[in-house]
Amino acid sequence: MSDMYGPSRGAMLRRAFLWTIGLGAVAYAVPGYLKGLGLSDVFAGAPSTPQKSARPEQRISMASAPGDEPSVETFRARNNQFFVTATINGNAVHFVVDTGATYVSLTPDDARRLGFDLATLDWSIRTSTANGEAADAAVTLADLRLGDIVEYNVPALVMKTGGGLSLLGMSFLSRLKSWNIRDGVLTIAS
Numbered sequence: 001m002s003d004m005y006g007p008s009r010g011a012m013l014r015r016a017f018l019w020t021i022g023l024g025a026v027a028y029a030v031p032g033y034l035k036g037l038g039l040s041d042v043f044a045g046a047p048s049t050p051q052k053s054a055r056p057e058q059r060i061s062m063a064s065a066p067g068d069e070p071s072v073e074t075f076r077a078r079n080n081q082f083f084v085t086a087t088i089n090g091n092a093v094h095f096v097v098d099t100g101a102t103y104v105s106l107t108p109d110d111a112r113r114l115g116f117d118l119a120t121l122d123w124s125i126r127t128s129t130a131n132g133e134a135a136d137a138a139v140t141l142a143d144l145r146l147g148d149i150v151e152y153n154v155p156a157l158v159m160k161t162g163g164g165l166s167l168l169g170m171s172f173l174s175r176l177k178s179w180n181i182r183d184g185v186l187t188i189a190s
Helices: 009-036 108-113
Strands: 071-075 083-088 091-097 104-106 125-129 132-146 149-159 166-168 178-182 185-189
Touching: 091 108, 104 108, 104 132, 108 149
Parallel strands: 091 166, 104 149
Antiparallel strands: 071 185, 083 091, 083 132, 104 166, 125 132, 132 149, 178 185
């Protein structure tokens, strides 16, 4: 019941309870709905034959992350960008860390070196970049390792054009426990 001061305490509790039930149902149903739309099938699998490569040169610091978890530190370059070397399926790949990139994005050269056949990829993923609109191909990286940190089945894109470096984007970074920048040092912790 309500009066001139608004709904009663009981009515407010009922509404809160119903909202909680409704939001829980949505949270439970949405992943299945998206899978039903086939969105999980957009990403092509990574080739399964890794090539041998040297371990990436990284500064590993066990003490810099809370709870002695592995972390990787790299220093800011002169142009205010962070560069790291990671391995994908055992192959070294040089990246620029790009928190504005939704996905890990591979240059065509890196993708070829990793074993992706660019002629068979589906180039239907439309992206907006600082250089304009682009058509990219979705792939899945079996594993991406940065120092002692490893993530499996990482969604990524292959850029149809472009030189330079591959981008270490949020499809990897968002899986981590933390990453932060302090005093010119990027610290990534799993």
